Amino acid sequence: MLVDIASRIAHLLFAAIWAGSVFYVAFVVLPLARDGAFNTTKPLEGITTRLTTISRVSAVALLLTGGHLAGIGYSFDGVGKPSLLSSPNGRLVVLMVVCWLLLAALVEIGAKRLESGLNGKKLREPAQRALPLFRAGAVVGLLLLVIGGVITSGAVYVL
Secondary structure (H helix, E strand, C coil): CHHHHHHHHHHHHHHHHHHHHHHHHHHHHHHHHCCCCCCCCCCHHHHHHHHHHHHHHHHHHHHHHHHHHHHHCCCCCCCCEECCCCHHHHHHHHHHHHHHHHHHHHHHHHHHHHHHHCCCCCCCHHHHHHHHHHHHHHHHHHHHHHHHHHHHHHHCCCC
């Protein structure tokens, strides 16, 4: 029971930190860089490194906690627990996994795109090239939080 509660709390915290950090980079940091607010690549290099670390740690934490939560809440055959593949909440869990993979990929690709330009000591152009990927990632991160809220609240059964 205590492990289940700790898993839920950790899952929520890591999801919020990950989605929030991607959102902040996409809608605050990169637009500032694109518009010339930085005069050196150093801050963006540090932000990119920290963001990829947050993304990777969060992805692993969500895999572990989400796997635990899915294991205690769902089954593949629907015997004793809702089916992961045919119940409404189970399908939302599968959609959440797809979004999780997509967010991880968008952050990795966006960070590499940004880093490659920063290595050339450019600021505006790499920020402009990475911005769509990070904005897509921010939307996916928000979608993950919404799906999690729907699953947690049981709202899918009300709709």
